[in-house]
Amino acid sequence: MPELPEVETVVRGLQARIVGQRLHSVVARRGDMLECLGTDPGRGWQVTAVRRRGKMILVDLTRSEVLSVHLGMSGQLSVEPRSRPLADHTHVVGELEGGIELRYVDPRRFGRVQLARRPLLEAGVRWRALGPEPLGLGAVALERILAARTTAIKAALLDQHAVAGLGNIYVDEILHASGIHPSLEANRLRPAEIDALVENIQRILLDAIAAGGSTIRDYRNAEGGSGSFQSRHRVYGRAGQGCLRCGETLRKILVAGRGTHFCPRCQPRRRRRPRPRRRSSKRAT
DNA sequence: TCTAACCTGATC
DNA sequence: GATCAGGTTAGA
Numbered sequence: 001m002p003e004l005p006e007v008e009t010v011v012r013g014l015q016a017r018i019v020g021q022r023l024h025s026v027v028a029r030r031g032d033m034l035e036c037l038g039t040d041p042g043r044g045w046q047v048t049a050v051r052r053r054g055k056m057i058l059v060d061l062t063r064s065e066v067l068s069v070h071l072g073m074s075g076q077l078s079v080e081p082r083s084r085p086l087a088d089h090t091h092v093v094g095e096l097e098g099g100i101e102l103r104y105v106d107p108r109r110f111g112r113v114q115l116a117r118r119p120l121l122e123a124g125v126r127w128r129a130l131g132p133e134p135l136g137l138g139a140v141a142l143e144r145i146l147a148a149r150t151t152a153i154k155a156a157l158l159d160q161h162a163v164a165g166l167g168n169i170y171v172d173e174i175l176h177a178s179g180i181h182p183s184l185e186a187n188r189l190r191p192a193e194i195d196a197l198v199e200n201i202q203r204i205l206l207d208a209i210a211a212g213g214s215t216i217r218d219y220r221n222a223e224g225g226s227g228s229f230q231s232r233h234r235v236y237g238r239a240g241q242g243c244l245r246c247g248e249t250l251r252k253i254l255v256a257g258r259g260t261h262f263c264p265r266c267q268p269r270r271r272r273r274p275r276p277r278r279r280s281s282k283r284a285t
Numbered sequence: 286t287c288t289a290a291c292c293t294g295a296t297c
Numbered sequence: 298g299a300t301c302a303g304g305t306t307a308g309a
Binding site: 002003006055070071072073074108110111112126158160167168169170214215216217218219236258259 | 301302303304305
């Protein structure tokens with residue numbers, strides 16, 4: 001569910017509410033949903049900062065420890081009064097001062113909560129393999145990343161090792177705005193297309209953050225509220241409807257195993273290179 | 286490099 | 298009952 005704009009919105013909500021607060025303990029209501037790396041969930045800390053890296057939420061704690069949360073598909077992280085009954089699928093609860101709690105809810109359990117010594121977390125391959133942040137990513141850097149990949153551009157942009165934070169909704173929106181077919185091989189983008197991508201990545205992500213992210217189904221911010229960017233999706237979830245730019249009927253196909261929305265006219269397929277003329281029809285595959 | 290699998294719940 | 302979902306990744 002949550003991509004960079006949604007995660008950023010949660011982070012901003014948490015910054016406003018829990019930075020400087022005392023976190024007494026972290027309690028796992030399901031043992032397998034909290035992983036402790038070199039620390040003890042009952043020690044107590046002060047929350048010093050809340051940050052985002054890709055789609056990960058990082059709650060920085062005193063003593064160089066950190067609570068890291070990846071929301072997976074259906075995760076929600078919110079601050080609620082202790083008096084409120086726990087929602088179904090509440091797996092981890094952080095007990096804060098002043099009668100409030102940080103609650104992690106995740107029906108599908110694709111998400112992940114770790115309490116770790118920061119150096120241990122940051123030494124992990126999963127952390128170190130993350131690609132650069134898309135906000136502030138320049139054309140030169142993106143060109144280098146894409147040149148090394150022969151997969152579909154959609155798959156490349158979804159790959160967190162390439163760029164960290166994009167997901168299915170925003171990749172579809174970005175490719176549509178850039179006029180690039182999602183199946184085009186990443187290393188075949190032209191310079192002008194890379195420039196368009198860079199520009200649209202910034203613009204769309206910033207607009208989506210300003211709108212508080214997209215709520216299709218599960219996504220909620222740290223206060224339990226919805227985002228509104230879904231009303232401005234131009235292709236995602238609009239298959240069968242008219243393209244807002246050219247009127248052509250939008251299509252939905254499968255690329256990189258993900259439902260992919262695009263406009264056949266604005267994002268034309270580009271053939272792999274005119275086949276060299278051969279008199280004989282021997283196939284060289 | 287790609288698919289299947291991990292889960293539950295909503296919708297067809 | 299079958300299918301699909303905003304993510305990731307272990308295996309083939």
